[in-house]
Amino acid sequence: MLPAVMTSPTAPLTFRTGFAADPAARAAVAALLKPVFEIDIAPLERLGGWEDGSVPFAWFEGDACIANVTAHPKPMMLQGKAVTPWSIVSVATRPDRRGRGLFGDLMARALAHCDRETDLVILGTATPDLYRPFGFRPIGEHAFAGPPPAPVPASGLGARRLDLADDADAARLVALFGDRAPVSTICGLRADRPFFMLKALEEPHISLAWLEALHVVAAIEPDGTCLRLLDVVGPAIPPLAAILAELGTGLGGQRLGGQGLDGPSSRIEVYFPPDRLAWQPAEIMPEDSGWMVRGPWPLDGVPAMFSPMTL
Structure with a gap:
């Protein structure tokens, strides 16, 4: 030793x-x-x-x-x-x-x-050749896209953007990580609080929406009529239709991080496997976030990716 x-x-x-x-x-x-x-x-x-x-x-x-x-x-x-x-x-x-x-x-x-x-070690990098000599190899990554699911009624409680500079908002998000459900059973993290926090701090165009009725925080990138769902943090993962319903009532014409939704979303992009969202994507999109593995990787040939909110 x-x-x-x-x-x-x-x-x-x-x-x-x-x-x-x-x-x-x-x-x-x-x-x-x-x-x-x-x-x-x-x-x-x-x-x-x-x-x-x-x-x-x-x-x-x-x-x-x-x-x-x-x-x-x-x-x-x-x-x-x-x-x-x-x-x-x-x-x-x-x-x-x-x-x-x-x-x-x-x-x-x-x-x-x-x-x-x-027997499995992973890392994310922009310089993969640096890590190949240590036995790391790139993995395939895929995101998912399609029209939104059929709408469902909203609770009326809506959504509110969290501000990590606010102690109460920060404490709420930290607490959610203590009882986090994996966002996917195919490829979903069970913790990862520091990296989620860093990503949100370093990329202010990402909005953290607190959905009170669902008791989750959704990391999103609204862009015109397209909504990118990057991650969901909470004790249970709600259906995509419920997430969209709360986002629609809470965010309306509000612009988040310099961007906003110009009316209902006609396209949804999900950057993790959507098996828990009760939604069937119409398109699978190749991605490259620079993830590499060393050891047996059970998702070779399976469309999947880690949430972009991890590092």
């Missing part, structure tokens, strides 16, 4: 792992990621923190994080089975320390940990 702390023989760096509960170390990782990916994970500190079970592997120079790879369990439903693969995230090396083998060293450590926990 690798020691928890060690000194590199070639540089004044210190290896650290298992520091997910250390606020200063988490802040150091956030400081590394922000200029590399132009993403700020610091707001997670008030939105429930890192994913439960996260295991970071990092090289530090004093208090500064120079390189990092984090592994964490990613509970989900795959083909009707509850499974817990592990995921690799927050992979970064400070530009002035690249080319010294830090990335490869940390990937080897992280994957050794994952291999003790699971």
Whole structure:
């Protein structure tokens, strides 16, 4: 077993792992990621923190994080089975320390940990060739589209856009993740709060609609008469017709994130398998979100994708 702390023989760096509960170390990782990916994970500190079970592997120079790879369990439903693969995230090396083998060293450590926990490791990336040498391969992804289902009566309670800068709204969403139903039995996450939060913060065109009657939050992109449904978070997944009914009464002419629905939606696009939506899509659309797997993947040849609200 690798020691928890060690000194590199070639540089004044210190290896650290298992520091997910250390606020200063988490802040150091956030400081590394922000200029590399132009993403700020610091707001997670008030939105429930890192994913439960996260295991970071990092090289530090004093208090500064120079390189990092984090592994964490990613509970989900795959083909009707509850499974817990592990995921690799927050992979970064400070530009002035690249080319010294830090990335490869940390990937080897992280994957050794994952291999003790699971036979399936996943990651999302815009640079797949970087991960092929570690045994990762791309997977096929598909979204779903078609006309809306037959309308159903709305409750009258409608929808309201959540604001993650508001403490009450943030607490409501964090609480929903504590009792989350997978959005799909074919390919649906059972947790994933930090990544959902980050996606919403980083892409303000995504609207988080609280549907009080259904007790769910729907992540949507309204665009003219097309509605893109990216994810649903709640203790049970309602039919698409019920979601549309509540969105229609609550959002009406309101414009969300600079966009809005110009009357009833004539086209629905769903970015996860719609098996729980009581809706039959007319079209299956190829997608490429950069997901890769290492190990057995049960959805080869099956139209499916992870929600875009995960990272």
